[in-house]
Amino acid sequence: MLEKRLHAKQREDLILDILKTTGFVTVSEIAKRSGVTEMTVRRDLDQLATRDRLIRIHGGALHPDNRDSSEFAAIEPAVNERANINLAGKRAIAQRALQHVAAGEMIALDLGSTMQTFAQLLGDLDVRVITCSLPVASRLAHSRTEVYLPGGRIAGLEPSVSGPIAIEHLNEYWIDTFFLGCSGVSAEGFFDYSPEDTQIKKALIRRSKRKIALVDASKFGRASVAHIAPLSGFDAIITDANPGKDLEAHLKANNVALEIAVGS
């Protein structure tokens, strides 16, 4: 996977970084991404476990905060940032989304924590990525993937490129698959909080052959501020729980595949 083998400390950083964003790592994932044997990864994990940096489990490791939620939740309720909400779900979704990525393709990644998780997993695949999100771009910067950013003004809660310049620049790219993130999904389609960002999302939809939405279950049935696009035209929704009969029917009617990812 990697031409270069990562050194001990780099692997440690990789492991802890993934743990921080996704809450979970597998031995095989680290092995693949760092170019070492699973045995070596196990030794790394065991080493980190003795220092309480992670919880060792069969097949991988967990973030120490996942120790046992029941005990600590009451004492320290707000330790998990917004990005850490439903980590397992986001991770499962991102993992599933990987199946829609083929070598050599140009894919577009939207904003949001799910996309950052996705970017993490995308790691060293042989693809080109375009994104407006600075965190997503930064995560991929040192990986094997080629990363492109449109030009334009930086704005938003999550630093990202937006505005008319960005939209114009996006027209220079031909995208195979766009992975959309959003804040709500209903029968009317996909929604977002920020009207500015929807312009970018709309542009990316226009430029892409395939469109796939990555949506965790908490967003079903929520129609928030700004409308991005109708369900029709999308190829698939990847989520982590059943969206309910009603929305399911609408998806089927609009020919949108429903994929429910289960935690590994």
Add this chain to the structure above:
Amino acid sequence: MLEKRLHAKQREDLILDILKTTGFVTVSEIAKRSGVTEMTVRRDLDQLATRDRLIRIHGGALHPDNRDSSEFAAIEPAVNERANINLAGKRAIAQRALQHVAAGEMIALDLGSTMQTFAQLLGDLDVRVITCSLPVASRLAHSRTEVYLPGGRIAGLEPSVSGPIAIEHLNEYWIDTFFLGCSGVSAEGFFDYSPEDTQIKKALIRRSKRKIALVDASKFGRASVAHIAPLSGFDAIITDANPGKDLEAHLKANNVALEIAVGS
């Protein structure tokens, strides 16, 4: 990589520079990039380690800020700041550079830790900023300043936009003042380690009415790999210590103002 062998101090600079941006160097990487034997690099690293400029590990070295996080990780989880080398000097330089910024202007910021410090201070000034550096852009994203990024491929030790697309997009901007960062200054002008980045720097120089270099004193007299620009054409150099009579004379001959910032 290099036909010429770098001297001890140049290697030292190279090592610290890479450490500053990536937090990690390998012996073999330095050996290749500086054209010396691995044995020599090890001696360099050991020497730097005794001065606490880095942490020696098997196969390479780490930035001192990565000094075993095991104890502090739980308390201080996200320490992204690796650019703490000569922080006082950088801060003084950045503070002084602020005097060259007027409200309403369009300024361009280069890459590097000095620029990140500068960006931090720039904070709530009423200016527009263009930069290729993702960390610089991220720092300014939530401030009052308007931040613009050219489009293009993300590459480099410090994630940044580069390549022909970026250079083309830069032509759309009219810049009042460009603040240059570099790895070396000599009578021949400004130098950098990476040939790719110099293209961007050259383009920014062309697009800017005023050019000011922010250079900490350790970089004087170092002519490293890639030439960026001659001294002539630059309006000022801001630094934190006296550059020595020789360089001082050259600056004067080329009509470049010398400003020495003192720590507050």
Add this chain to the structure above:
DNA sequence: GCGTAAATGTTCTTATTTGTGTGAATACAC
């Protein structure tokens, strides 16, 4: 030019890290 000291390179040995094959342990479906 020459001589000298410092810096760098070579060679060999030792230490550390990583990989491989084996059987045992674990999880999971039925």
Add this chain to the structure above:
DNA sequence: GTGTATTCACACAAATAAGAACATTTACGC
């Protein structure tokens, strides 16, 4: 429960990095 597929851990082999001692080159004074 049983069967099956992973995953794990151990011992040893291989690869890689480090260190020591000595040879060589380079820089720089005169």
